[in-house]
Amino acid sequence: MFASVVSMTLVMLIMVNVGWIEYDHHAFVADLLFDTLKTGGFTLIFLLYFLRHHRELNALKSSFEYKLMAENDMIKARMAPHFFFNTLNTLVSLIESNPPKAASLLQHISALFRASFNGAHEISFEEEIALCEHYLAIETSRLADKLEVSWQLPDEDIMYDMVITAFTLQSVLERMLLNVVEMTTETIHVTIKVTWQQHWVAITVDIALPKNTLIINHDLRQHMDFHIQAERLRAYFGQSADIKSKVTRTQAVTTIHYSLYDAGS
Numbered sequence: 001m002f003a004s005v006v007s008m009t010l011v012m013l014i015m016v017n018v019g020w021i022e023y024d025h026h027a028f029v030a031d032l033l034f035d036t037l038k039t040g041g042f043t044l045i046f047l048l049y050f051l052r053h054h055r056e057l058n059a060l061k062s063s064f065e066y067k068l069m070a071e072n073d074m075i076k077a078r079m080a081p082h083f084f085f086n087t088l089n090t091l092v093s094l095i096e097s098n099p100p101k102a103a104s105l106l107q108h109i110s111a112l113f114r115a116s117f118n119g120a121h122e123i124s125f126e127e128e129i130a131l132c133e134h135y136l137a138i139e140t141s142r143l144a145d146k147l148e149v150s151w152q153l154p155d156e157d158i159m160y161d162m163v164i165t166a167f168t169l170q171s172v173l174e175r176m177l178l179n180v181v182e183m184t185t186e187t188i189h190v191t192i193k194v195t196w197q198q199h200w201v202a203i204t205v206d207i208a209l210p211k212n213t214l215i216i217n218h219d220l221r222q223h224m225d226f227h228i229q230a231e232r233l234r235a236y237f238g239q240s241a242d243i244k245s246k247v248t249r250t251q252a253v254t255t256i257h258y259s260l261y262d263a264g265s
Helices: 002-017 025-078 081-097 099-116 125-146 168-181 214-223 227-237
Strands: 122-124 147-152 163-165 188-197 200-208 242-247 251-259
Touching: 081 099, 081 125, 099 125, 122 125, 125 147, 125 163, 125 168, 125 188, 163 168, 163 227, 168 188, 168 200, 168 214, 168 227, 168 251, 227 242, 227 251
Parallel strands: 147 188
Antiparallel strands: 122 163, 188 200, 200 251, 242 251
């Protein structure tokens, strides 16, 4: 803007010198001020337009990057390397030592991985529980006595009307267990409680932490962020849906909360 003012001043002085315009001090200052304000106004409008356009581009970029992150997270959730290779190792071991158990494990693996390729979509709550049970059966076959899971579910006639986005609860369970069971030899107790009251679904996953939990607590706090799963919930069940976590010295708790009344809004 300063450069424009200087340029206009020089142009006007040249026009005075060559006789194109008559010099009048007051008129000269007035014209200069008017041109300066006009230039400043156009500059301001351009800057505002540029800033708005820049913000829109950044928003689009962030949205695109977020979708890429979400898709990447989904791929990792479907074929998590640690889970995949641990499962293969367990299966190979069981084929040699316990073929019937290996056959049962293979059925769980097949059901879980087949469902994972359907992507993120709305499924019945009973289907989500079945996916979780397939996952937990696979982990139990590997961890043996290190994992105890307790379910507290509504009546079947209530659960019949409940829905959820696929792999939401399963991915929460997987991430929570990954950061606990691998770091202790103690038995891990997991309680999963599901309630539905006045169109609100609340799912609480409570993991009792082992005694020596300093490292576990640190890792859990670093990995208890479920914002992608929460965004998927909001896309189907409204902006009130959320996933919150809390880690204390004795337990790690994650709550999945959403309204079926807002579904599709």
